[in-house]
Amino acid sequence: MDLNQIARNKQNFATKKVGEDLVLVPMKDNVAEMNAMFTLNEVGSFVWDNLNEESTRELLSLAIAEEFEVDEATAKTDLEEFLLQIQDMMNG
């Protein structure tokens, strides 16, 4: 699943910010799957908010590095962790 697909799938989730975290509730066939609810940490929440159909891995990594004042390698690792988590959830 590429970034564009993930960005398009965002509309199939209800979200709620709780502190720094983000709670996501997937909607399947327009019905919420409350038992599949999951949470993103501060970095994941930031990526989710900034992810759109124009996003690239490079742009998102740079944005993470700038927002959280980490080096580019750490930002890339954080982004890949987020993408793995989000793909697992969207495929699940």
Place this chain on the structure above:
Amino acid sequence: MVNLRLSIADFVIDLINKSELPIKLEDGYSDFVLEESTATASVQVIAHAGIPDSLQPATKPIYSADFEGNKLWEIFRIEDGLLFHVYSSTEPYQLQQVAKLNADLTVWDIYSEPVLDDQKSVLFPLLYPMGPLVMYYLTAKFDAIMIHGSGISDNGLGRIFTGVSGQGKTTMAKLWFDAGAEVLNDDRLIIRNQNGTYQIYNTPMFYQDEQRSAELKAIYSIHHSKENTLIKTEGASAVAGVTPNLIQHGYTKDLISHHLKFVTQIIDTIPVYKLGVVPNNSVVEFIRDYDR
């Protein structure tokens, strides 16, 4: 003209009879009838006799509920609100009522087939499962939620034990009752924000009970365990622990957002715990000891 007023979770519901037949309520509502009140109603329920053919849906349902393989109700979106087809809980696929709810979620028009009661034709506008549907949309409209759980008042401390079926909610209610606590209800509760405090209320059930309430002090998400354990959860984890146990019609993001927002507000002031339960009276003392 209002024919009957109900008070559920301190919300006033007006019942207005637009038919020639008398309206009746199931026994569980008898202690929720308001004798005299000038309070403004939150919701109006208008009772009609007979189900008009014009209330057939033109589209597929947006949401439905089944019970033990039988259809219980379906919801259809219509131009000016929602349309409900409600089926008998005892006679499968028997259309019991059709109801329209306005877009503002405040006015119900409920069309019921007359039934014989004491050899007289009467209407039961809130016949199960219609009543719980009215209650659910009441909470969805206002600052409140409905939750599957056992609610108890332990010397005025309101505690809710929530969890999926089979995790011991009813057992917990019995254990607390045996330990001298008041059981508010062991199945379905309303939590309402009353000026910054959260009140737990029981709701009319199929059996008669008085109105009960207590100020909410803690929520426990329960699971079976070999020993009693208590872990306080915070933030998103607390929200994720409680929200799946709400009674909810998750067919729009608005409804889901309402529930998530309410639970997020609750956890600001009310502790939420994961409670591992040994199903005997030790768990009661375990929780009381924790609070001391």
